[in-house]
Amino acid sequence: MEQEVIDSEMVLPTHLSFKKIQMYEKYPKGQARGRHWKHLKQIIQAENYQNYPADEPNYVNIESPPSMHPRKQICDITGYEAPYSDPRTHLRYANTEVFKVIRSLPNEYVQRYLALRNAAVVLK
Amino acid sequence: MPFISQTERQSDYNLIPSSCPIVIDNGASYFRMGWAGESEPRIIFRNIVQRPRHKITGETVTIVGDHDPALLKYFDCTRSGPRSAFDNDVVFQFEIMEYVLDFAFDRLGADESPINHPILITECACNPVQSRSKMAELLFETYGVPSIAFGVDAAFSYKYNQKLGICDRNGLAICSGFSTSHVIPFINGEPVYEACCRTNVGGYHVTDYLKQLLSLKYPHHMARLTWEKVEDLKMEHCYITLDYASEVRLFQKGGKEAEEKTRCWQLPWTPTPVEEPPSEEEIARKAALREKHGQRLREMAEAKRCSKINELENELKGLEFLIQQLRHVNGNDIPSFLSETGYVSKQEIESAIVKVTQSLRKAKGEQDEIEEKQDPSGTEKYTLIDIPDNLLTPEQIKEKKRQLFLKTTSEGRQRAKQKRFEQELERERRNKEDEQRRLENPEVYMEQLRVKYKELSEKVDQRKKQKTNANNTTETNNGVGRGERLNAAQKERMRLLTTAAFDRGKGEDTFGIKDEDWQLYKKMSKDNDDEDDTPNEDEAELARIGSRLREIDPTFFPKTESAGTEPPRLRPLTQEDFQIVIGVERFRCPEILFRPNLVGIEQAGLDEMAGVSIQRLKSRVERLKEEEEEGITNSVLITGGSCLYNGMSQRLEDGIRMMRPCGTRIRILRASDAVLDTWRGAASFASTMHFSRQAFTKMDYYEKGEDWLRGYQLKYSF
Numbered sequence: 001m002e003q004e005v006i007d008s009e010m011v012l013p014t015h016l017s018f019k020k021i022q023m024y025e026k027y028p029k030g031q032a033r034g035r036h037w038k039h040l041k042q043i044i045q046a047e048n049y050q051n052y053p054a055d056e057p058n059y060v061n062i063e064s065p066p067s068m069h070p071r072k073q074i075c076d077i078t079g080y081e082a083p084y085s086d087p088r089t090h091l092r093y094a095n096t097e098v099f100k101v102i103r104s105l106p107n108e109y110v111q112r113y114l115a116l117r118n119a120a121v122v123l124k
Numbered sequence: 125m126p127f128i129s130q131t132e133r134q135s136d137y138n139l140i141p142s143s144c145p146i147v148i149d150n151g152a153s154y155f156r157m158g159w160a161g162e163s164e165p166r167i168i169f170r171n172i173v174q175r176p177r178h179k180i181t182g183e184t185v186t187i188v189g190d191h192d193p194a195l196l197k198y199f200d201c202t203r204s205g206p207r208s209a210f211d212n213d214v215v216f217q218f219e220i221m222e223y224v225l226d227f228a229f230d231r232l233g234a235d236e237s238p239i240n241h242p243i244l245i246t247e248c249a250c251n252p253v254q255s256r257s258k259m260a261e262l263l264f265e266t267y268g269v270p271s272i273a274f275g276v277d278a279a280f281s282y283k284y285n286q287k288l289g290i291c292d293r294n295g296l297a298i299c300s301g302f303s304t305s306h307v308i309p310f311i312n313g314e315p316v317y318e319a320c321c322r323t324n325v326g327g328y329h330v331t332d333y334l335k336q337l338l339s340l341k342y343p344h345h346m347a348r349l350t351w352e353k354v355e356d357l358k359m360e361h362c363y364i365t366l367d368y369a370s371e372v373r374l375f376q377k378g379g380k381e382a383e384e385k386t387r388c389w390q391l392p393w394t395p396t397p398v399e400e401p402p403s404e405e406e407i408a409r410k411a412a413l414r415e416k417h418g419q420r421l422r423e424m425a426e427a428k429r430c431s432k433i434n435e436l437e438n439e440l441k442g443l444e445f446l447i448q449q450l451r452h453v454n455g456n457d458i459p460s461f462l463s464e465t466g467y468v469s470k471q472e473i474e475s476a477i478v479k480v481t482q483s484l485r486k487a488k489g490e491q492d493e494i495e496e497k498q499d500p501s502g503t504e505k506y507t508l509i510d511i512p513d514n515l516l517t518p519e520q521i522k523e524k525k526r527q528l529f530l531k532t533t534s535e536g537r538q539r540a541k542q543k544r545f546e547q548e549l550e551r552e553r554r555n556k557e558d559e560q561r562r563l564e565n566p567e568v569y570m571e572q573l574r575v576k577y578k579e580l581s582e583k584v585d586q587r588k589k590q591k592t593n594a595n596n597t598t599e600t601n602n603g604v605g606r607g608e609r610l611n612a613a614q615k616e617r618m619r620l621l622t623t624a625a626f627d628r629g630k631g632e633d634t635f636g637i638k639d640e641d642w643q644l645y646k647k648m649s650k651d652n653d654d655e656d657d658t659p660n661e662d663e664a665e666l667a668r669i670g671s672r673l674r675e676i677d678p679t680f681f682p683k684t685e686s687a688g689t690e691p692p693r694l695r696p697l698t699q700e701d702f703q704i705v706i707g708v709e710r711f712r713c714p715e716i717l718f719r720p721n722l723v724g725i726e727q728a729g730l731d732e733m734a735g736v737s738i739q740r741l742k743s744r745v746e747r748l749k750e751e752e753e754e755g756i757t758n759s760v761l762i763t764g765g766s767c768l769y770n771g772m773s774q775r776l777e778d779g780i781r782m783m784r785p786c787g788t789r790i791r792i793l794r795a796s797d798a799v800l801d802t803w804r805g806a807a808s809f810a811s812t813m814h815f816s817r818q819a820f821t822k823m824d825y826y827e828k829g830e831d832w833l834r835g836y837q838l839k840y841s842f
Contacts, residue, residue, distance in 0.1 A: 001180075005195055005198055008191065008192065008195055010187050010191040010195060011187060012185070012186040012187065012223060012226060012230070016226055016229075016230055017236050018229060018230075018236065018238055019226070019238070019266055020238055020265065020268045021265065023222065023226070027219065037216050037218065037219070038216060038254070040211035040212055040216055040252075043214065043216060044252060047253065047254065055744055057249075057320065058250050058252075059214070059250045059251065059252050062250050062317065062320050062321055063323070063324075064732075064733050065736060066726045066727060066728065067719070067720075067726070067727065067728045067729060067732055068728070069719075069728075069732060071719070072369065072719075074372075074722065078708060079375075079708035080372050080373075080376045080708070081369055081373070109340060112336070112340055116336055117722060117723055118723065118724020118725075119724060
């Protein structure tokens with residue numbers, strides 16, 4: 001390894017004397033890398049919050065409800081207020097110039113703009 | 125920049141008594157670690173792990189946190205990006221968490237023995253018990269820590285600011301972090317989790333939104349827009365508007381105010397050397413060069429012609445000499461005499477002489493003469509033609525055939541000449557007509573010519589294009605493959621071939637009765653190189669009109685072939701092409717904290733969350749005193765990295781005022797240090813006696829079990 005890399009000590013040593021169990025003992029090489037860690041969704045499911053009283057705070061029931069404010073729609077490209085929506089691409093737009101732009105956009109970009117507000121077509 | 129990594133290895137680990145707790149603020153973006161009772165954390169780094177491969181040795185190494193990007197050149201990072209142990213604000217990947225803790229303890233100076241200090245570590249509000257217990261197990265089993273306490277980051281921050289006298293016992297903590305934002309009400313100095321609320325939007329979403337918007341706006345500079353750079357841009361330039369609609373209208377209208385609010389990031393750019401148009405001298409030099417080349421070629425051609433004439437003359441002399449000699453030779457000896465020369469008979473030599481003289485004339489450029497000379501003598505030459513075959517010897521018959529052939533060809537030539545002459549006359553007549561029309565009304569005439577020229581050139585172009593297209597397809601795979609596109613002529617040919625192949629034995633065979641039937645074979649045998657006469661006509665007409673236009677119209681420029689084939693010249697890149705302009709994005713991106721639906725998160729924004737929290741406080745908490753509810757908005761603390769935007773307090777105040785009864789006192793308080801207050805609060809908490817009473821040991825944990833850990837809650841007041 002290069003001297004400057006060693007000097008900077010950026011690489012974590014594999015053996016650390018203060019640990020009771022070393023990393024390589026816990027996750028031996030050759031076996032499927034690590035374990036499968038439950039994602040948040042799975043963790044929440046395993047918590048079985050439905051078995052506990054509803055007024056007890058938990059990770060799920062402290063979430064904010066949907067907004068009650070009137071929602072204003074903004075132009076996907078410029079951020080201006082968007083009174084219009086393009087039926088073909090489903091993008092929102094502010095004026096004719098932006099409309100010209102969105103009609104000339106390749107589909108990939110349209111999908112990326114839609115993905116920004118979680119409205120893209122997801123193929124499974 | 126408010127966030128700076130700090131990973132110097134500490135040397136005083138062994139000097140700290142083992143009773144002194146280690147305080148960890150385990151934030152989703154930054155990890156901070158230090159000693160209880162101190163005012164600053166010792167170790168700060170980004171809470172990420174990369175596991176790249178070393179390029180030379182090929183071993184996979186672990187790199188925790190941010191490091192000098194220049195040193196990453198020794199590693200192959202293409203297969204593994206930076207990874208975080210967090211899903212939202214909950215730790216779920218404890219392998220990564222272990223790397224992070226390894227690095228942190230190592231930098232704190234730990235060595236030899238297991239970690240012999242109590243630990244206070246932060247977690248999110250209402251952390252799922254699974255995450256909490258895994259964390260406890262990791263700390264107990266792997267690091268051997270004696271005891272642990274878990275606390276909520278926002279609560280530590282609030283308590284710290286309360287201690288500083290910034291906020292009251294009753295109040296709201298609005299904490300906007302990396303991946304989530306919380307609003308937690310405090311009553312009598314204790315957080316009320318029943319009434320808290322969380323929206324899954326934070327600094328990560330703002331940076332990501334900005335990054336996506338900019339890379340969509342500037343697809344060419346995508347590589348420049350790294351996460352770190354965009355984060356810097358966000359921290360430096362983003363702000364929160366009081367009213368999004370009016371601010372954005374300002375930009376829509378344009379004008380000076382919007383211009384002032386627009387920021388521009390100039391990427392490194394060096395102007396490309398400008399190509400100077402060739403000077404007069406250069407052009408003259410090139411023309412001279414070309415002329416020289418032309419001259420040389422002409423000279424070469426001339427020399428070649430001369431040598432050819434010489435050669436032919438020599439041959440002619442030789443042949444004439446042969447004939448002369450032949451006169452002196454006996455008739456019987458002729459074959460033996462000629463056997464050396466390669467000729468068989470006298471006639472053959474004579475015809476060779478005629479051939480050579482003809483080609484000599486041709487070479488000398490006297491072509492026309494011979495035809496004219498031959499013409500008058502034509503009738504005398506064809507002596508045998510009118511005599512019937514039966515009166516002639518076989519040799520004479522042969523001669524007759526030859527004469528017949530010569531006659532028909534010369535007649536054909538004559539006819540062609542006649543036709544050419546007629547065409548010439550016709551053209552002259554047309555030119556004259558044209559001239560007359562032009563004289564009658566020059567402008568209309570010119571206009572008509574132009575229109576015609578345009579039409580014709582389009583037509584010719586189209587035809588050419590079709591032809592080249594057809595040629596392309598045939599060129600690539602020699603013939604027409606399946607599914608290839610054919611032009612009309614090719615299609616017709618294919619149809620004919622297939623009908624010919626399958627049209628056997630169907631009814632009466634009438635093929636060949638009409639003469640046109642035989643044309644079919646002509647059509648079939650022709651393949652794609654068939655050129656109709658029409659394009660040639662068109663082209664000729666086009667050339668004629670072009671030359672005519674050139675004569676009478678000084679402004680006319682014929683379309684040159686080269687203009688079409690030359691690739692379109694690219695506009696030279698200018699300084700503006702390397703600018704990243706951030707206008708509306710400056711406030712559009714942080715706006716998602718107040719309106720998460722802009723990025724597709726259907727939850728209440730920060731201001732509304734405060735209202736939701738107060739609502740929940742009223743409905744879920746019994747025995748809430750009136751004045752407690754009233755006073756809660758009198759102390760609204762904003763903390764967390766995403767609260768550092770300019771305009772945050774104003775916007776929040778406006779938002780909360782809208783929801784609260786008229787006349788409610790609203791005070792928005794900025795945390796003394798929105799980023800580090802959590803750690804400082806935790807450190808000061810850990811230094812008190814309360815900590816050791818609330819921390820639990822490994823024994824406690826295994827005796828009481830997970831269910832107890834679920835209910836575990838730190839008491840912050842003392």
